[in-house]
Amino acid sequence: MPFAEAIRLALRVIWTQKMKSSFSVIGVFIGVTFLIAVVTVVEGMNAYMTESFANKLLGVNTFQLRRYPGVQMGDISSETRRQWRRRPRITYEDARAVEAGLTVPVLVAWESSNRGTVEYDGKVARDIDLIAATEEWFAIREMDLETGRAFSAQEVRTGQPVVVLGNELAERLFDDRDPIGREVRVRRIPYRVIGVAEPQGSVFGMSLDKFAVAPALSPLKRFVNPPRVLDELKVRANSQAELEAAIAETEAIMRSRRGLRPTQESNFSIETADAVLDFWDRINQFLMMALPGLVSISLVVGGIVIMNIMLMAVAERTREIGIRKSLGARRRDIMRQFLVESATLATVGALMGIAFGLGMAALVQATTFLPARVAPWSIVVAVILGAGVGIGAGLYPASRAARLDPVEAIRQE
Amino acid sequence: MSGESLIRVSGLTREYRMGAETVHALRGVDMEIRRNEYLAIMGPSGSGKSTLMNLIGCLDSPTCGEYWLNGVEVSQMQDDELARVRNREIGFVFQTFNLLPRASALHNVELPLIYAGMSGRERRQHAARALERVGLADRMAHKPNELSGGQRQRVAIARALVNDPSILLADEPTGNLDSSTSAEIMAVFEELYRQGQTVVMVTHEADIASHARRVVTLLDGVVNSDTVREAA
Structure with missing residues (x-):
């Protein structure tokens, strides 16, 4: 058949x-x-x-210099955690030394953050990501603004109380009104809104638009870290090869600043999207x-x-x-x-x-x-x-x- | 009686093992059937006529003895060779019709051609012609349960004839039919015989056997009598 x-x-x-x-x-x-x-x-x-996920959170061709990893993966023993907490923090001096020592062309930004409230006209938004950063932060994150402008190098240096709001936060506080130029209270400190970011979407169902970012040296710095300390130094290179070179340089600079012998492990973390991937x-x-x-x-x-x-x-x-x-x-x-x-x-x-x-x-x-x-x-x-x-x-x-x-x-x- | 030898069996023996016992169904049958004979095999139940029919139809192989069909010895053949002989040389008509219940009359008639390896279009033409020959040109698309007993047996006859077999082998062909339908089917056989078809029929009914030109009776596994009648 x-x-x-x-x-x-x-x-x-x-x-x-x-x-x-x-x-x-x-x-x-x-x-x-x-x-x-x-x-x-x-x-x-x-x-x-x-x-x-990796690119939104960590960025393309970008690494983070941190005290310990920000994205923690897999089983981490409590012993490891204790060791991490004994590590020295990343200071303004560390950040400036790395910035000065890198020979590869890069963008560099400081970032520190904590959670807190933002208020406007009796409305309170809780559990907002409050970020203290330097001006290149927007470029590294590839974040464009919907309205207004980002803060400048000068505003960072002089610690101006200006703030850029995440899209969802701005909507929640202002509805249809124009937020630019209005005064909000970030952790009860008065800040002037100068910009609103474009929607960033979400990761694993968590909104990426509930943040407020202000100059690193503005009054918010007291709430995000001890004096002269930052959470992470973000460094963005132009290519994968330059990224690797920048990582090597950063490692060398940090190890020499901390006087580590070749046999000693680094007491800081360098984190890339690749690690997460x-x-x-x-x-x-x-x-x-x-x-x-x-x-x-x-x-x-x-x-x-x-x-x-x-x-x-x-x-x-x-x-x-x-x-x-x-x-x-x-x-x-x-x-x-x-x-x-x-x-x-x-x-x-x-x-x-x-x-x-x-x-x-x-x-x-x-x-x-x-x-x-x-x-x-x-x-x-x-x-x-x-x-x-x-x-x-x-x-x-x-x-x-x-x-x-x-x-x-x-x-x- | 005319024509050359078509079937020759000699010393045909078939034994079955039933547990410890051996049943001797056939105890050495010798017989010759010529082309264009109309033969009835008779005998009481247990006489071995069904066994002989299965052996002639190549559904079964003898324990010993020879069976020559069309000049070829089939008693030594293996399974697949026997299947080929059944397909080319033998056309079966059963008491219970044995049509596939879910297939149309046409498809039932096509089956032997499928196993002969004929292509679809040619197959349908052949099958349709065979159905026309038995007077069922207008019933081709009907399923068996949409046909009367007589019509079903005609479909079975068409199926048996479609491959142009050397021999039409009918096992109690009217056993499930009333007397008028039986007469009708016997008329079909008569007509086929007149057209030159060799017909071998197994029956225990004397009046059915009386249609045949030659009657062989079996008793206890051997040929008891072999009578040729005058043409009717």
Whole structure:
């Protein structure tokens, strides 16, 4: 029997037994749904991490010089934490020395932050990221302003009480009114609003637009750090190569300032987006390693179900097999008929799983911050797995059907 | 009686093992069937006529003895070779029709051609012609359960004939039919015989057997009598 004919026959059998067919493919269906949904979401996460998370939070070609890492990944022992807290802080002097010592062309900004309130006209916005920074901060973050202007080098140096608000904060305090030139209270200190940033979006569902940024030396400095101390020095280079050179220089400058011997570990942290991405890669790899296990469990179960359904089909259709044999069907014709049927059944299950999995991924995308990226390989793998499970599960029932004795088979009621 | 030898069996024996016991269904049958014979095999139940029919139809292989069909020894053949012989040389008509219930009359008739490897269009033409031959040109798309008993048996006859077999093998072809329909089916056989078709029929009903030109009776696994009648 030609192959196309066999598939047509299989589809007809599957269609006439819709209920039984849909039960029998449930294992394959679930396995494939899972595969597609997880891969799609993980790939989405992947794209999200590389395209927005790391760059939004840490910036492109940018490193942070800190006392200890700002983005902490994985299991960190309390011993490590204690050691971190014993490290000296990054001082204004450290920052100026690095700035002066770097030979690579870079942008440099100080940043310190704490959480606190911003008030205007009786309205209080709590839990706002209050940032004290230098003028290049906006350039490094690639932050454009919606209205107004950023603060200048001179305003930083002289510690002017001017502030740029995050988009959501500005909206909350001012509604439709123009905030420029109005006086808000940042930690109860009067500040004049000079600009509002463009919306920055969100990371993992947390808004990036609830901040207020003011000159590093303005009165806010008292609330974000002890005197003459900063959280981090942000350095942005023009390229990956220059970034690496700048990191090496910074490390050398800091180690010499702190008088570290070559055998001693650095007592400061230099953090890049790559480090975060490396960590994400590890999570990613773990997920991708766990996935085959989870998928194969449901596929094995699905295969067993299909095998049993096929054995039942062979038993029920013994007479049909006998008739076909009496009309000249050879063993391989019967074998092929049942293998194709079982493979078609499982593939139909896999196709439904793909559709449902994509639907679920779309639902996740619509209802959460997680994006969905369909990985073409996962669809190919799903179809191959489906057909493979079907053929594997069909082998034994099909060979039993093929070996039936025609005289006995045709007598079956 | 005319034509050359089509079937020759000699010393045909078939034993079944039933647990510790051995059942001797056939104990050495010798027989010759010529082309364009109309033969009935008779005998009480247990006489071995179904076993002989299965062996002639290549559904089963003998324990010992020879079976030559069309000058080829089939008693030594393996499974797939037998399937090929069934497909090319034999047309079965069963008591219970044995049509595929979910397939149309046309598709049922197409089945032997599918296993013969014929392409789709040619197959449908052949099958349609076979159905026309048995007077079912207007019932091709019907499923078996939409047809009467007589019509079903005609579909089965069309299916048996579609590959132009050397021999039409009918096992109690009227066993499930009323007397007027039986007469109708016997008329079809008569007509096929007149057109030159070799017909071998197994039956236990004497009046059905009386349509044949030659009657072989079996008893306890051996040929008991072999009578040739005058043309009706």
